[in-house]
Amino acid sequence: MRRKRKVTDPEYEAISKAKRQAESNNISGAVSTLESYLEGCPQSAKARIALARTLIYDAKEVDRGIEQLNIVLEADADNVDALKASVTVLIKDKKNNKEVSEKYERLLVLESSAEVYNGYARFLRQQKLDFKRSAEFYEKAIRAAPGKYEYHQNYAVLLLNDIKDYQKAKEELEIVMKLNPGNASAKKNYDLLMKKKFDADGNVKKGKFSAFKRNK
Helix, strand or coil: CCCCCCCCCHHHHHHHHHHHHHHCCCHHHHHHHHHHHHHHCCCCHHHHHHHHHHHHHHCCCHHHHHHHHHHHHHHCCCCHHHHHHHHHHHCCCHHHHHHHHHHHHHHHHHCCCHHHHHHHHHHHHHCCCCHHHHHHHHHHHHHHCCCCHHHHHHHHHHHHHHHCCHHHHHHHHHHHHHHCCCCHHHHHHHHHHHHHHECCCCCECCCCCCCCCCCC
């Protein structure tokens, strides 16, 4: 009886091999594996995105990695994975704000997910200083994934440091501690909030308050 020949997926094999190489600190080998595969299959978006991530995060060659993402987006402007990878890198520099805004606007059309809402909310807060819209998108992220404590914590930081809605911040921090009981940062901020901003009757009192830590 003949044995069936095992069917392989060259794209999957190349990406998996590169991942193992990167994990064993053979970064140049990982880059070479993906580049070799792409020579024969230049249209592979998955392999090119994997190469971009390897260049950006492992080889620390950010510009080369962005070039690879741009190649994918030139071929398919609606590639969600490439858009996500691109904004994650570009968001770190305010000079890229216009490009990041455009890409997030595209992402919001293509994928209405909690992850995208949260990322856009952080961008609006940290780079655009648009606190009102940031709050709107944190709320969308929370509605889409109410059990994700990180979204509640990020929203609480916005409420504490920028919007100054201490009652709402208190409620969000209470949710964080319920979802993630061992969260030391949330507990610390909550205790400080109650001490500085609430009176003995549980009412918000007036006064200044120092910056709180956000969830990383």
